[in-house]
Amino acid sequence: MAGRSELIDRRSFMKAAGIGFAATLAPRSLRALERSDAVYASGFRAPDGSFGIATVSERGEIIDRTALPARSHGLAFSHAAGRLVAFARRPGIFAVVTDPIGRAEPLVIAAPEGRHFYGHGAFSPDGRLLYASENDFDANRGMIGIYDAAGGFRRIGEFEAHGIGTHDMAVSDDGTMLVIANGGIETHPDFGRTKLNLDRMEPSLVLLDARDGRLIQKHRLPPPLSQLSTRHLALGDGGRIWFACQWEGPRNARPPLVGHVGRGEGLAFIPLPAHVSDGLANYVGAIAVNRREGIVGLTSPKGGLAVSLDARTGEVVREQAIVDAAGIAPSNTGFAVSSYDGRFNEIRSKVAWDQHIVRLT
DSSP, rough: OOOOOHHHHHHHOOOOOOOHHHHHSSSHHHHHHHHHHHHEEEEEOOSSOOOOEEEEEEEOEEEEEEEESEEEEEEETTTTEEEEEEEETTTTOEEEOOOSSSSSSSSSEOTTTTTTEEEEEOOTTSSEEEEEEEEETTTTEEEEEEEEETTEEEEEEEESSSSSEEEEHHHTTTTTTEEEOOOOOOHHHHHGGOOOOOEEEEEEEEEETTTOOOEEEEEEEEEGGTTEEEEEEEOOGGGGGEEEEOOOOOOOOOOOEEEEEEEEEOOOOOOOOOOHHHHHTTBBBEEEEEETEEEEEEEEOOOOOEEEEEEETTTEEEEEEEETEEEEEEEETTTEEEEETTTETEOOOOEEEEEEEOOOO
């Protein structure tokens, strides 16, 4: 039997959804929702080649789905606003706002002229603002677009990201600081997804004041790691910011792939055992933190591996071979993990899950 905290999770989703939402579900989907201790969302590709977002039970049963115009990448969810946003895969120019409990029609946000989305974004804690990583491609600079989530997601401003290849971003728990992973890779939509500067990359991690965009800190990676693209972020307790990387240098190198930083601190890389580094294949595709259990999760689709680290010591506490391991998010006992070949925890479905998942409850 699920514990009280897990029952509250499930009941809170059902209560918010209401009778109207439950009535729209097929019996099989409703049973999946009633049995689930947690609810997640992920982008997917269907067998017919179409794309969408699905809400998913902790076991991996699809509860509901919404169509998308093209492939998505990262997602942002606000408990306060009750909205889920799926961002187009780079160099896409759309983001789709959905209501996971089915009360509102989807809303499409278009990137402004001369920009494309970089696949990630985050809400302010109160749900009133949405921040999105963007590329000012003609000027070759990363930007953070600011959207009024309380006013129809109208674009109301922007901050400079102080780097190029701006990818993942996060908002501090108190809403005062933006954390940005500048992957350091130059791209332009005229060249699709081609990486234009692998010989002169500029990866960095940046902290901005969320009130005015003021630069608080910028951490450039040292020259020996200039081809280590800082890609994804997850926030831990005590203001600790975890980051995960992808190596664009020689294949026989074994660079650090994960580390952490905090306000007023320097970069701290976590040394991984050689066999774990080899298993990650120089590529961490997603990262998550389970604060309740004090662990950090990593996945590598290239290496087919999911790894859990002790958030205090950095020691490896679990390794799991998962072909095409993709998304990862906290579960009630560790992490939920998806894969490109349709696996989501216990169940393999006919859809291909995309690179990221987010927990809704």
